[in-house]
Amino acid sequence: MMTMIMTTFISFIVPMTIMLMATMTSKKSINDREKSSPFECGFDPNSSARMPFSLQFFLIAVIFLIFDVEIVLILPIMIIFKTSNMFTWIMSTTFFIIVLLGGLYYEWYQGALKWAE
Numbered sequence: 001m002m003t004m005i006m007t008t009f010i011s012f013i014v015p016m017t018i019m020l021m022a023t024m025t026s027k028k029s030i031n032d033r034e035k036s037s038p039f040e041c042g043f044d045p046n047s048s049a050r051m052p053f054s055l056q057f058f059l060i061a062v063i064f065l066i067f068d069v070e071i072v073l074i075l076p077i078m079i080i081f082k083t084s085n086m087f088t089w090i091m092s093t094t095f096f097i098i099v100l101l102g103g104l105y106y107e108w109y110q111g112a113l114k115w116a117e
Helices: 002-026 055-079 086-110
Strands: none
């Protein structure tokens, strides 16, 4: 019974001592406002959250997602080249590329690809 009490006592005392030592040694002596705040895309987190957002940044993100999905869809086309019917493969690949080029032309026509005036 004494062994069990001693083991329980040691099980509580040793971790508590280690946590107390870690807490005492890890305290910062100077609280710096810049270091303790999160950094997100160059925005100042201490300023107003209702600042105007750059539309070009949003367009770059959307175009990146479009081309990312395009790569995910084009890679399997190359893999199934040997196992599929050649006519079906050419027609589906051509249709896919025409849709992509049509979307690119539409973005160009709408002026979404203009970065500077």
